[in-house]
Structure formats: structure tokens, C-alpha cells
Amino acid sequence: MLILRKIRKKLVEKSFLFICISFLLLAFSFCSSETLAVGFPEQLHTALSMELNNYPEELIGPAWSDAGMKCQDQWLATVYNGLGIHPLWVTEKGPTEQGKHIFAVLSNAEADGLNGSDYGVNRIASLWQSRTASQLVRLDLNLTLGLLTFIYDMREGRLAPKLKNPKLFDQAGCVIFDPLAALSEARKSGDIAAYLTNLAPGHHHYRALREQLKKYRDISGLGGWPHIGTDKTLHPDKSDVRVPDIRKLLTITGDVEPVGIINNDLYDNELEHAVKRFQDRHGLKVDGIIGKNTLAALNVPVEKRIQQILINMERWRWTERELGAKYVFIDIAGFELQGVVDDVVQLEMRVIVGKQHHETPVFSDSIKYLDFNPFWNITPAIARNEMLAELRKDSNYLESKHIRLFSNWQADGVELDSQNIDWNQVSRKQISRYKLRQEPGPWNALGVVKFVFPNKYSVYMHDTPGHDLFDQPNRAFSHGCIRLSKPRQLAEFLLGDNDADWTAKLIEETIDANTRKVVRLKRPIPVHIVYQTAWVDKKGVIHFNKDLYDRDQQLSQALFGE
Numbered sequence: 001m002l003i004l005r006k007i008r009k010k011l012v013e014k015s016f017l018f019i020c021i022s023f024l025l026l027a028f029s030f031c032s033s034e035t036l037a038v039g040f041p042e043q044l045h046t047a048l049s050m051e052l053n054n055y056p057e058e059l060i061g062p063a064w065s066d067a068g069m070k071c072q073d074q075w076l077a078t079v080y081n082g083l084g085i086h087p088l089w090v091t092e093k094g095p096t097e098q099g100k101h102i103f104a105v106l107s108n109a110e111a112d113g114l115n116g117s118d119y120g121v122n123r124i125a126s127l128w129q130s131r132t133a134s135q136l137v138r139l140d141l142n143l144t145l146g147l148l149t150f151i152y153d154m155r156e157g158r159l160a161p162k163l164k165n166p167k168l169f170d171q172a173g174c175v176i177f178d179p180l181a182a183l184s185e186a187r188k189s190g191d192i193a194a195y196l197t198n199l200a201p202g203h204h205h206y207r208a209l210r211e212q213l214k215k216y217r218d219i220s221g222l223g224g225w226p227h228i229g230t231d232k233t234l235h236p237d238k239s240d241v242r243v244p245d246i247r248k249l250l251t252i253t254g255d256v257e258p259v260g261i262i263n264n265d266l267y268d269n270e271l272e273h274a275v276k277r278f279q280d281r282h283g284l285k286v287d288g289i290i291g292k293n294t295l296a297a298l299n300v301p302v303e304k305r306i307q308q309i310l311i312n313m314e315r316w317r318w319t320e321r322e323l324g325a326k327y328v329f330i331d332i333a334g335f336e337l338q339g340v341v342d343d344v345v346q347l348e349m350r351v352i353v354g355k356q357h358h359e360t361p362v363f364s365d366s367i368k369y370l371d372f373n374p375f376w377n378i379t380p381a382i383a384r385n386e387m388l389a390e391l392r393k394d395s396n397y398l399e400s401k402h403i404r405l406f407s408n409w410q411a412d413g414v415e416l417d418s419q420n421i422d423w424n425q426v427s428r429k430q431i432s433r434y435k436l437r438q439e440p441g442p443w444n445a446l447g448v449v450k451f452v453f454p455n456k457y458s459v460y461m462h463d464t465p466g467h468d469l470f471d472q473p474n475r476a477f478s479h480g481c482i483r484l485s486k487p488r489q490l491a492e493f494l495l496g497d498n499d500a501d502w503t504a505k506l507i508e509e510t511i512d513a514n515t516r517k518v519v520r521l522k523r524p525i526p527v528h529i530v531y532q533t534a535w536v537d538k539k540g541v542i543h544f545n546k547d548l549y550d551r552d553q554q555l556s557q558a559l560f561g562e
Helices: 002-031 041-054 062-067 071-083 097-107 121-127 133-156 160-164 179-187 192-197 204-221 243-252 269-281 292-298 302-316 380-393 487-498 504-512 552-560
Strands: 326-331 336-341 344-354 363-372 376-378 403-406 435-438 449-452 476-478 482-484 517-530 534-536 542-544
Touching (some): 041 133, 097 133, 097 192, 204 542, 302 552, 326 487, 336 487, 449 487, 476 482
Antiparallel strands (some): 336 344, 363 449, 534 542
């Protein structure tokens, strides 16, 4: 019996010792939050509180910019101090489902032409498997910061262009951003992945460029296209050693159907049609002759075209998200106008836009009324810079152009006889005081109809008596307003839904009456004037336009540091 008691006592002592050691090991695992797994949510709260010392509540509010901190620091201070000190996307077990969805969207940011590095994708990935309190908290902060930056960039466009040139890129970015409201909206969406995906512009202009971005990246991944020698001009029906490479290039770009290996050096009829298609897509003279300009366009590398697509996707993120069920869209760089209904192009025409130093501005507005057989009120700038010189040479100049002269721009201005004025004694400043008004008629610079959307730029669309310029590939000839090649069709497009009586016949009768008539739209129609050097037509074909106002280079420097 004594022996049994001793054995039992030793077993009890060993069991107690085992329990104590086990308890100590378990306690150590909970306490060592820097190196071992998290055991209690309170540790996350404590770790987060310590991290937020870097983003104190004092950063919240208008004075944050004086603290020498980045706006992202203020975002974090606003969000975590506003919602309470607790993690948003992690638990002690790791990322939540919402956190996983956020990471997936941020990791795919390049599909929208954005950089995953801007949203901390690599940092998030390095912390993804972490289970210590401090690292989980850092993961939470990085997910929040990546999320907010992504929402900002998709909604407003990146801020870098505005910082580089606030006047030129006025539409880019937005200095007013409510991170707490943005984050709360995302969390309440129910499906945060769908919410983030839907931040992208939903119209076909943006979606089509997104598809082309993937296509051109695939081309780049396969090695791009060949470089074409530029030693001489190539005409159709001529043989040239460059022809096989030209055919290969145009096959890659989709301008000619692939027909297998052709080593023929002859510039044949099929290839000529492909070249003309390429010329049309690049805003070149469509003549089938492969000269200096066509060769230059052929030799733009695919990486540069990808960058062009990225730049123009960025521009779309600056514009209105909802363009309207029915709207007018004008691309300055492409010299094109479209009338769109339910995302389907129903009207297309060529336009003339502002020349250098008279650039047509980029903005959105609504067309309020049409002015048939309008007067042309000549701006003081045109009177100073153009009319005065003509009057000094010929005092009958105004009468020959059916332009009436008034003493001032006020309602009490009286009509004057321009031939009774010694224009050599009139200064540039003085002529600005006169009002010059051209009467309606076939001579009128505004043609037979003007489309008005009152704006701070005094820009409008109008007909023109000179239609020969619409045949030019580069159609930058105006003082900033937009001249239309098909004004009657646009009038029908706009008036059709507003009043069923406004048929093409009535429009023509109104014009033929040769008297001024203003027709207000019952429902103003949105008009969006944009600057796109890469765009996709209704057939899904991408076009690359000349950088008319030399804006791509500055935007490229802002976005890519080039």
C-alpha cells in the first residue's frame, strides 16, 4: 500500500507540473504579440491605438495641411478617429471577406490603367499572412489607405496633373474629399467589390478604351510590331523591301486580315486599303501614300500607344460619371461630334475647333436653345486683332461683309456709318467699345443656326458658310467655337424629342425664312466637350489623334514622370 501511495503521489506531481508548463506556454503565446499569433481582439485595439499616434485627431479639419503631413495621413486620422478605434478589415484570424475583396480590386487596378503600387498592393501582400497584432493593424491601415486612394482616383482622377498645371488640368483631381463619407458608403454598399468596380465611368467611351488597353498590352507582350524604314515614300503598285514588314504591322494592328505568310514586295491593292484604314484611324490624309507622316505614325511603338490609351482613360475619370441618356459629345483632338442616345451613337459629323492660342476649352454643360438665322456679334478681340486692320485698308469693309456698326454694346447704342470714321485714328482699345454685328444671311459667319449652352468661355456650336475646310485632316481653324459640318442634322437630333412638330421639313422652312428665330429646348440636352487623343468608334475601332494642343506630353510627365 505504501508503495502504491508513493507511485500515485509522483504521478499527481508530474501531472500538475505538466499542467503548469502547458499553461505557461499558452500564456506566453498570448503575451508575445510581436512574434506569435494574436489571441484577443483587445490586442488589436491596443496596437491600433499605438499606430494612430502617427495620425492624431489634431490632423482632422481644415488646418491639417499646415501640419506638414500628406493628405492620406489626414484621411487615416479622419476615418479611425471618426469611426472609433477599431480595425475595419481584419480580425485576430486575419483579413475579413471585405478586406479580401478590397485587396482583389486593388490588385487588378492596372486593368483600369492605374498602378497597383499607388494603392500599396505590395505592402498589403507582404502583411497578408501576418497574425501578430501590430502587423494586422498595419494591414488594416494599408487596406484603408489603398481603398480611399483608389476611390479618390477613380471618382476624381489622380491629383498629379492638377498639381503640375492647375490651369491646363483644372478638371483633374479634387482638393475636397470626404474620406469618412467615402469609406462609409463603400462599407454599406453590400457588395464592396461591385461598388469599387462600378466607380469607373460606365459609358462606352471608357469601357471601349479599357478593352483596347488589354489588347495593346497583349500585343506588347508578344513583342510589338516591326519598325519600318523611313528612307523614302512608297506609292501603291510599287515594290519595296519594306512591304512585308508593313503588312505584318498592319496585320498586328487589325488593319488587314491575316492571310498567312506573304513575302511579296509589291504594295498591292489589299495593302493599300489597309494603309488607308490606318491613315483614317490616325487622323492622316487618306491617300494610300506611305510618306513622312504615315511612316512616323507606323513607327510609334506599341508602348507609346499604350501610354496614350492610359492618358485618355485618365481624362475620362475627370468628366461627369453620368453623361446623360441623350447627349452631344465633341472630341476636340479628333475633330468629331457624336449625338448619343442610350449609349448608342446616332449622329456623327466632322467639326472645326479652335486653333493654337484660341483653344477650344474642355467642359460640360447643357444646350438650352437654338438660334436660327442668327446675328454674329463680333467679339472685341476679333474686332481689335482682325477687323481694325481691314477697316484701315478699306472703310467699306464692314458694309461688304453685311456688318452693322453701333456706338456701344448697350441697348441704347446707335447705329453708325463706318465710312464716316477715320479708322487710322481709332486705337485697338477704342474699337473694342464699338459693337459690330453681322446680319443673318448666306454671308453670316455662323451660318444658318447656332446652338447655345451659356458658359463662362462664350463658346457655342454653329454652322459655317465655308464647308471646304471639313475635308482637311487637321481642322483647327476657329477662334474657339465649334463649327459643324451637319448643323441641320444636329438641330433635328436635338429638337426631335423636345417637340414632335420639329421635323426636318420645318427646320428647313425656318432656315429658308431668313429671319431670326430662337427656339428653346423644353429639356436641355447635355453637351460634353472633351480632349481625346485615343478613342474608339461605334464599330469598336480605335483611333489615335494628333495631340493638337500638345497636352499629352505634360499629362504624361505628371502621371509617369516622363
